[in-house]
Amino acid sequence: MNAIPPRARFGFVLLVGLGLLSLVAGRLFPDWLASSCPLGVDPTRPDRTVCELAFGGLWVSLAVGLVAGALSTLIGLVVAAVARLAGGPLEQVVLRAVDAVFALPDVLVVMVLQLAGQSLSDAGLGGGLGPFGLMVVSLSLVGWAGPARMFRNRLATLEGQEFVAAARALGGGGLHVLRVHLWPALRPFALAVFLSRLPTAILTESTVSFFGIARMEPMSLGRYLGTSYAALIYEGGGRVVLPAWALLVLLVLGASLASQALSASPRKAS
Amino acid sequence: MRTVLQRLARQLVLVPVVAVASYFLMAMLPLTTESETKRQVSPELAASYRRDLGIGEPLGFLRPWEKLFRGERLGTSAQGITGDELVRKLSGSVGVGLMALPLALAWALGFALLRTRWRKGRWAVLGDAVPAVAFGTPVFIPALLVAPAVVERGHLLPELCAALVTSLWPGIFLGTLVGDALETELSRDYVRTALGKGLAPGAVLRRHVLPNVMPALLDAVGPVATALLAGSFAAERVLGLPYFGQLYVLAVLNKQVAVVVVATTTFASLLVVVSLGIEAVRYWVDPRSREARA
Numbered sequence: 001m002n003a004i005p006p007r008a009r010f011g012f013v014l015l016v017g018l019g020l021l022s023l024v025a026g027r028l029f030p031d032w033l034a035s036s037c038p039l040g041v042d043p044t045r046p047d048r049t050v051c052e053l054a055f056g057g058l059w060v061s062l063a064v065g066l067v068a069g070a071l072s073t074l075i076g077l078v079v080a081a082v083a084r085l086a087g088g089p090l091e092q093v094v095l096r097a098v099d100a101v102f103a104l105p106d107v108l109v110v111m112v113l114q115l116a117g118q119s120l121s122d123a124g125l126g127g128g129l130g131p132f133g134l135m136v137v138s139l140s141l142v143g144w145a146g147p148a149r150m151f152r153n154r155l156a157t158l159e160g161q162e163f164v165a166a167a168r169a170l171g172g173g174g175l176h177v178l179r180v181h182l183w184p185a186l187r188p189f190a191l192a193v194f195l196s197r198l199p200t201a202i203l204t205e206s207t208v209s210f211f212g213i214a215r216m217e218p219m220s221l222g223r224y225l226g227t228s229y230a231a232l233i234y235e236g237g238g239r240v241v242l243p244a245w246a247l248l249v250l251l252v253l254g255a256s257l258a259s260q261a262l263s264a265s266p267r268k269a270s
Numbered sequence: 271m272r273t274v275l276q277r278l279a280r281q282l283v284l285v286p287v288v289a290v291a292s293y294f295l296m297a298m299l300p301l302t303t304e305s306e307t308k309r310q311v312s313p314e315l316a317a318s319y320r321r322d323l324g325i326g327e328p329l330g331f332l333r334p335w336e337k338l339f340r341g342e343r344l345g346t347s348a349q350g351i352t353g354d355e356l357v358r359k360l361s362g363s364v365g366v367g368l369m370a371l372p373l374a375l376a377w378a379l380g381f382a383l384l385r386t387r388w389r390k391g392r393w394a395v396l397g398d399a400v401p402a403v404a405f406g407t408p409v410f411i412p413a414l415l416v417a418p419a420v421v422e423r424g425h426l427l428p429e430l431c432a433a434l435v436t437s438l439w440p441g442i443f444l445g446t447l448v449g450d451a452l453e454t455e456l457s458r459d460y461v462r463t464a465l466g467k468g469l470a471p472g473a474v475l476r477r478h479v480l481p482n483v484m485p486a487l488l489d490a491v492g493p494v495a496t497a498l499l500a501g502s503f504a505a506e507r508v509l510g511l512p513y514f515g516q517l518y519v520l521a522v523l524n525k526q527v528a529v530v531v532v533a534t535t536t537f538a539s540l541l542v543v544v545s546l547g548i549e550a551v552r553y554w555v556d557p558r559s560r561e562a563r564a
Contacts, residue, residue, distance in 0.1 A: 007398060096280065096283075099280065099284075100283075100284055100287050100288075103284055103496075103538070103541055103542075103545075104288065104537075104538060104541070105496055105497075105499070105500035106500075107500050107503060107504075108500060108503075108518070108534065108537060111518070111519070111522045112292065112295065112522070112530060112534060114522070115299075115522050115525065115527075115530065116295055116296075116298075116299060119299040119300060119525070120299070120300065123300035125300060199405065199406065203405075203406075203408050206408050207408050207409075207410065207503075207504055210408070210410050210504065211503075211504075211507060211519050211522075211523070212523060213519070213522055213523060222408070225410070225411070225414070226410075229410075229414045229417075229508075241414060245407070245411050248406065248407075248408070248411075249403055249406040249407055250406075251406070252402070252405060252406030253399075253402045253403060253406050256401075256402040256405055256406065257398065257402055260398070260402075
């Protein structure tokens with residue numbers, strides 16, 4: 001634990017703290033939160049308090065970010081490993097596909113995928129995916145390109161090192177080298193990549209939900225902000241919007257700090 | 271020359287890939303109208319869906335573009351769009367993006383200078399916290415905060431505010447990169463040599479350091495341009511600007527699938543044009559890129 005940079009430690013503490021807070025306040029004791037909320041009720045939903053909606057949204061946003069971040073990191077890792085193992089023209093084709101996916105903004109592609117997924121679900125062809133699953137799949141289909149590019153570059157760098165050349169000279173096959181020699185060196189980097197996907201996934205989900213395109217229920221922070229921003233035109237409406245914004249910023253701040261610090265010194269983190 | 275053409279081809283291939291992928295994704299949607307319980311779209315929208323996408327026809331994926339070039343309306347009469355309207359809306363969004371670009375550069379320069387100053391003092395933590403807060407604040411939040419004061423005013427004030435809120439994160443991001451590159455270059459031997467030979471610090475910066483910082487700046491301009499254009503979607507929606515971002519969001523919400531196909535491809539083409547522009551500038555200002563290609 002001492003080897004983890006202070007910024008990363010702060011980011012981790014912030015993330016875990018927010019996760020615990022959302023679990024305790026939003027999921028385990030929502031009644032207590034409803035009765036003791038100092039911010040009062042949401043004017044657009046008189047039956048719910050601002051605290052209930054904000055902490056409930058925090059839990060949903062964090063869950064979407066964690067699952068989508070993990071899935072896109074895993075897809076990126078598999079794609080990069082397959083590309084490096086295959087090499088040659090196949091690797092070049094994969095890299096061009098990565099460039100094509102990477103070129104378009106996440107928000108735009110997720111909106112199109114949400115439209116397609118919702119139409120399939122409405123026609124009974126959604127494969128049992130609810131709004132949460134649909135959002136996670138959309139974010140993962142968009143988000144794998146960045147991790148794939150990062151893993152591929154990292155693998156290419158690691159493969160140039162002497163311990164890999166020695167393993168190959170001793171007869172180690174591609175899969176053996178990947179599993180025994182490269183993966184241990186890649187693990188801390190994988191954690192940094194996952195943490196870098198977390199805020200991106202949360203922000204993309206928030207923006208798409210804010211537009212009203214995703215039907216996240218219970219509401220995420222983005223959907224809550226999207227449905228309650230009309231409160232800003234009333235006096236004191238800031239009490240409805242600002243807590244959700246602050247939670248969103250803290251969540252992304254925690255993940256960004258942890259990811260930046262781990263990316264800067266991945267070896268120390270191991 | 272071959273390498274340059276290869277790079278151009280890599281950029282340009284994105285447009286047909288996006289056009290075909292978005293067309294077939296939309297064409298396979300089961301937008302049912304048969305039974306009342308499962309009805310997803312109105313009969314008028316379902317008719318425009320089949321008509322505009324040319325479903326079941328040979329080369330049907332060219333149909334939306336044919337209609338646009340003939341000046342016909344895509345989608346329904348109330349929510350569809352013609353080619354002229356698309357160009358007008360796109361130029362509105364590009365205009366907001368062009369207003370945002372100098373603002374982002376101003377934020378970048380200001381933040382790079384402040385970060386260099388903070389690094390040596392007790393405010394060093396702000397050098398990391400400000401980018402994280404800027405990144406963690408989606409564009410719609412500052413847009414929401416300014417919206418009540420500007421939406422009804424007109425006189426380009428909503429456009430200016432959209433540019434301002436859109437430029438925040440890209441500007442800070444650019445400032446972080448430029449600050450880091452500047453610091454790295456300033457610590458190099460050639461800078462010490464130039465200063466030791468009596469050249470003024472301003473001249474060292476202008477003649478020696480900035481040309482070496484330029485490639486880092488150009489590397490960042492591509493993602494920044496994408497962020498500005500994508501960020502304008504949210505700003506336009508909140509500030510009620512009737513441009514491309516608003517068109518796109520409404521097309522998705524109202525299931526105007528032909529408009530989605532055309533708008534997605536147009537947006538990808540715009541990004542390709544920006545990338546080609548950046549490549550041209552890089553070729554012009556960075557002799558290393560010309561040498562590498564030769």
